[in-house]
Amino acid sequence: MRRQAVSATGTDRSRVVVAMSGGVDSSLAAALLVEKELEVVGVTMHLAGDSSRCCSLEDADDARRVADGRIRFYVANYTESFQREVIDVFADEYLAGRTPIPCVACNKRFKFDYLMERAGIFGAEGVATGHYARITRNSDNGNFELRRSRDLQKDQTYFLFQLDQAQLSKTLLPLGELTKQEVRDRARALGLGTADKPESQEICFVPDGDYAAIVEKIRPEAKRRGGEIVDGRGTVLGRHEGIHRFTVGQRHGLGISSHQRLYVVRLDAKARQVVVGSKEELGAEGAEVSSVNWVDGQPPKEPVRAKVQVRHRHSGAEATLFPLPDNTVRIEFDEPVQAVSPGQAAVFYEALPGEDDRGEKVLGGGWIRS
C-alpha cells in the first residue's frame, strides 16, 4: 500500500515551528502554543560557536528540557552560515568605520528566512518566536502590520523591521500582548525550568562586551590599523589603535585631554581617522538610509511623517522621510538627533497626529549610511 500524502503523525492540528533559544521568552511562547492545541515543533538554532552565551548547546539543553518529550524538539546547526553572514560581517562593519547591529541580520536571515525554509520542509504552516512585538492585520487592505509589543520596555520591533508581508503572514508572536513580568509569572506557573533564567543583554557572540577583541580575532589585520584622532578642522589631537575600537557618540577612552567634553562624531575608515568634537557637532539634522524595507511591500509615493528610532535604546525622533530611488530614504529630523551612527538601523514608526508616545506601527526601516 503506497501512501498518498505525508502525514504519519496522525494529527490534523496545524503544525508550527517555534524558535526556542533556551530562554524564558521562547519557552513560554512554545508553551502558549501547546495550550492553543497547535502541533508545536521546537527548534533551537545553534548559531554562534560554543564560546557564545546564547544559542549554545547548553541553551539547547535548557530548551530540550522545556520540550520535555511533550513536543518534538531539534537542534538546527547554522554555525557556518552564522559565522559568514553575521560574525564576519560584524567585524567588517567595524573596520569600515560603522557600528553594526548584528541582531537584525540574525533575526531576518536565521529566525525567519532559514527557519521558515525548515518549517516548510517540516510541513509546518509557520514559525513562532518569543519576540516582544505584535502582528496585526489591516481589515481594509488585508495587509499584515508589525507593531510594538505591549511591554514597551521589551519591544523588539527595532530588530524585526526587515520582515516582509509573506513572512509576517506566517509568523506567530505569542508574547506580543504580555509584559516581561507576566511572561515570567506564567512560565513559573507552568513550571518551565527557564522561568527565572537571566536575560541575555549583550550581543550573543560577544558575551563579555569586548567588541574590539572579537573584531581583532576575526580580522587580525585590524590590530595594525592605528591612526590619528583629529578635530573637525583636521588638527591632530592624538593617536588611536584602530577605528574599530570607536563608535559615534563615544566619550570615554579617547586618551586625550581637552577643556571641553569631546565625543566621537565621525569615523573615517579610509583616512583611518577618528573625528572628535563637541556635543553640538554630534547632532545630525538628517540621515541617509539604504536597503530600506517597507513592511507594506512598497515605498510611499510622497514624503511621510514618521517617528524614527536610530538605535535599540532610543525613544524615537520626529522626522520627515523622503523616499528616493534604489530603496533609499533621506531622513530629515525636526530637531538634530545625537549620535546617529552609520551601521545602525533607522526604523520608521507611524506618527499619529497628537500622539507623543514612540509610535506603534512599523512602516519600515533601513541601514544608516551617513
Add this chain to the structure above:
Amino acid sequence: MRIYLDHNATTPVRPEVIDAMGEVLREVHGNPSSGHAEGGLARARVEAARDEVASLLGVAASTIYFTAGASEANNSVLMGLLEERGGSGKLVISSVEHPSVVEPAACLEKSGMVVTRLAVDAEGLLDPSDVFGAVDSDTVLVSLVWANNETGVIQPMEEIARGLKEREIRLHVDATQAVGKWPVDLQRVSADYLSCSAHKFGGPKGTGCLVAREGAPIHPLIRGGPQERRIRGGTENVAGIVGFGHACGLAANELTERMEGYGALRDRLWEGLCDGVEGLVWNGNREHVLPNTLNLQFQEVPGEVLLQALDIEGVAASAGAACHSGSISPSHVLTAMGLSPEEARSTLRLSVGHGVDAEQIDSAVSILTELVDRVRRAGSA
C-alpha cells in the same frame, strides 16, 4: 505509527528477552558471588547465559567476560595494552573504527605507542595485504571493526585473521554490529579478542562481553572484586546478562531467516527509493555489507534537516553514528572513504530489523521521496 529504521543505533528488546529478564528481576535476587542458595541460583543463571553467548560466537564459555557493552570491552582490550607494554610497541587500527576504539588508540598514542590507521578503499573495504604490510615484530595488537556501524561494510575478517595468526600478531575484532545479523564464528575467524553488545540484536542496553581467547593477555579496566575471574569488578548485571544470553539464543536460531528477511526489506527500500529519488548514491560495498544496512547519499540534501523532517513524519533514521548527535562534524567513516564533508553531511543511514515489515518500508519510501523533494525545492527557491 512509528517506523523505526535505526536498528544499528539500537534495537527494541525482544519480548522473549523481556520475559526472561523480568523473571530474573522478580525471582532471582541473589548476588552471584554469595555462597548461599540465592547466590547460587543467580550464579547458575549467569553461567547459563555465558554458555549461550559462547555457543553463538563459537568459543569456550571460559573465554567470555561480561561487560557493560562493547565500548567497555573495546576500552578494556586497548587500554590493557598500557599495562601489558607500558606504552611501547605498535598498534594497528583502521580509519573506520568506532569512537570506542579511536579514542583509546589516541590515548595510547599519547603514552608513546605507535598507532597506524589503515586506509579503506572508496567502498569502505580494507585490503588484507595492507594489514599484513603494517605489522611487524613490534606490533602488539591489530584492532579492527568487523561490520561497520555506519555503512554496514563487512571486512574480510577471516582472511585477515588467518594472515595475522600466521604472523603471530594478536587481533581484536569489534563485532558489535555483526553479531546477530551476520555469521560470527570464532572457529572460522581466529581472532584473539572480540567485543559485542546485547542491545544491537534484541537484547538490553548496558550489557555485552569481551571474548579473550586462552593465552590472550587481559587486564581489568574496573577493579574491585572477584567477578569475571577478577577481570571485571562489580556485581554482575544478572538480569542484563540473562537478557544478553537469551538474545544470543534467539540469534543462533534465527540467523539465516534474519539475514534473508532483513536483506529483502533493505533491498525493497533501496529499490523503492531509486524509483522516486534522483541522484541516490549507496555509500559502501553492496556485496560485502550487513543485510540490514543502507547508507545513502541524497545529493545536495542536508542530512540534518532530512532526518528531522523524517522524524516528524514518523520515521526514525540516523545521519552518521548516533554517538555523534549534536555535532555536525562529518562522519570520519565516510570521509575515510573519500566523501567530501558536504557529501558526508547529505548522508542518511537506514537500518532495518525485527518488527519492520514491507508495508512500513513502502511508507518510508514514499515519505522519504516526498521529503527529499521538499528539501530540494526549498533549496532551489
